Amino acid sequence: MTDISPVLDRADANLPSSLDRLFELLRIKSISTDPAYKPECRKAAEWLKAYLTSIGFTASVRDTTGHPMVVAHHDGASAGAPHLLFYGHYDVQPVDPIELWENDPFEPAVKDIGNGRKVITGRGTSDDKGQLMTFVEACRAFKDINGALPCRVTILFEGEEESGSPSLKPFLEANAGELKAEYALVCDTGMLDGKTPAISAGLRGLVGEEIVVTAADRDLHSGMYGGAAANPIHILSDILAGLHDATGKVTLPGFYHGVAETPDDVKAAWKKLDAASEAFLSDVGLSVPSGEKNRSILELTWARPTAEVNGIIGGYTGEGFKTVIASKASAKVSFRLVGQQDPAAIRESFRAYVQSKIPADCTVEFHKHGGSPAIQLPYDSALLGKAKVALSAEWPNPAVVIGMGGSIPIVGDFQKMLGMESLLVGFGLSDDRIHSPNEKYDLTSYHKGIRSWVRILDALAA
Structure with a gap:
């Protein structure tokens, strides 16, 4: 790994302008399930293409039978570094019931919610515009300082994740040669808590x-x-x-x-997270598993x-x-x-x-x-190990390897159709209210998410 402190410093300096860019994207009402918002979905795709082009990617908007895909490519500085495919989605859930929102869902803002905690409010902040922009802004910081990315990067942003991804498999089949990389990076996941980053090794x-x-x-x-x-x-x-x-x-x-039974060493590691699991049920008014x-x-x-x-x-x-x-x-x-x-x-x-x-x-x-089907990544994967070290260097607590109760079908498609292992790293929190009124994304999740991707890209390049 190289000295990335100048890149991290640039990510910090870019934070105010990066929030401005995120807010531009959040204002676009890209609700994929409602045909009335079809023009807004295209507008979001075009916005992402323009922004990726501005930081040196070769980007394009690709038509499908539904909402368009955004595909972008950027060479890496080292010929020996891996080729990475980063996936996210620019579409969002409907906002109903609108009367339960405290603010306009498509007029984002930074809000102080007490105890020194600031959040970004609005639909799509956590799922998934804020998350995908952490990666894009990490790429920008590398470009600003080094003029290049440490790895060869392909980006795939889809606009139908919230409506079943009907165009995704046909698109992957038709463009497999272009999209295949050594690893896929998926950001549509979360942390264990506000101080503990997580890597998801299993998806049901x-x-x-x-x-x-x-x-x-x-x-x-x-x-x-x-x-x-x-x-x-x-x-x-x-x-x-x-x-x-x-x-x-x-x-x-x-x-x-x-x-299969969960390995004993993994269960032992999870046992150390008992405090988090105890709060899991109490937060929803239950106590008996x-x-x-x-x-x-x-x-x-x-x-x-x-x-x-x-x-x-x-x-x-x-x-x-x-x-x-x-x-x-x-x-x-x-x-x-x-x-x-x-x-x-x-x-x-x-x-x-x-x-x-x-x-x-x-x-x-x-x-x-x-x-x-379920997806289970090897707990001893070298990819996972590098990411764990990188995340642990950024956050107050060491990164943990977790499972996920939900499903992200795209991870299975990457594995079956493109033969790629995936790294699932995101910075959402359990109280982000995704799919609900008053969705938010912690400002710390956004800021340190950018810094985390800087560290991960550098670690994978090594």
């Missing part, structure tokens, strides 16, 4: 299923038919209740095939598979009371996967289980919603 996969149980051909009077006619709500309740046994384990046949017995909260959320009911609909749900036996009842069920669990096999097992519970004169329909 996802299978979503909606089931609709139909009994009679119409709603029935419960006094006239109760006790004789099949009740789809009863059937559905029995199905859902049977998904777990008394120990909290999922009962589907073959569900745990491909699920659910799920599999004799597992820590961190293991349950980072390294174990789950079956969760996300919604139930059936019968009369309006004001007052209506004594009917509904003809239909439905539920939305999701499975978070780990290790080598096969999404297709999990879906097949679930459907077979549901079918076994349906009476002969009733029917069930299935509607699938997504299916992606």
Whole structure:
């Protein structure tokens, strides 16, 4: 590694102007899921292209069947340094309900929230415009001081992450030769807490299923038919209740095939984070862990598979009371996967289980919603090790290696389609209120995020 103190100093000096640039991007209402904002999504893509071009990247806006991609390239100073692909997304979630926002969601500001803590307010601050700009501003600091980047860098910014990324896989397939690098860097993640940076080594996969149980051909009077006619709500309740046994384990046949135990040394490292896990439930008004017995909260959320009911609909749900036996009842069920669990096999097992519970004169329909495998990066990866040292040099506490309960399908696509290992580093915090009113991004996350990428780029170049 080289002396990067001048680059870090420049990142500090650039902070006021970098905030101005971030605010310009945040003011663009790039809501991907609403067709009314299609011009705004293109405007955000064009803004990013222009800014990347201004700091020496060869950048372009690429049309897709949906919102455009931004692709940019920059050579590295050393021929021996790795080629890195950095991924982020410029689209944002809708702002509804607007009345719950304390300020205009598209008029960002720096706000003092007490105890010396300042935050950047507005939609997209944490997810993901603020995060992606930490990397871009790190590149700018290198260019300002050295006139070059330490590594060869390709950037891919998409505009449909918040609406399911329908154009992403076709784009990766069509441009695999151009986008393939040695490593992918993904910033859409967070820290353990405000002083402890984190590298995510595991991402859970996802299978979503909606089931609709139909009994009679119409709603029935419960006094006239109760006790004789099949009740789809009863059937559905029995199905859902049977998904777990008394120990909290999922009962589907073959569900745990491909699920490995977390290594003892990793569990020991996570045990040191008990304070963070204790606050995890108390912050949402709970205190007793659910799920599999004799597992820590961190293991349950980072390294174990789950079956969760996300919604139930059936019968009369309006004001007052209506004594009917509904003809239909439905539920939305999701499975978070780990290790080598096969999404297709999990879906097949679930459907077979549901079918076994349906009476002969009733029917069930299935509607699938997504299916992606888990991603597990090697805990002893050299890439991870270099990033851990670099992050630990920047923050008050040493970097930790964690898992993630959520899913980022692009990481799996990079692995399967482009053969790339990914480094997942982000600087969001659990109270950033992403997808909710009053989204924010800590000013420290933004500032030290820029400095962190400077250190990581330098470490990877070495």
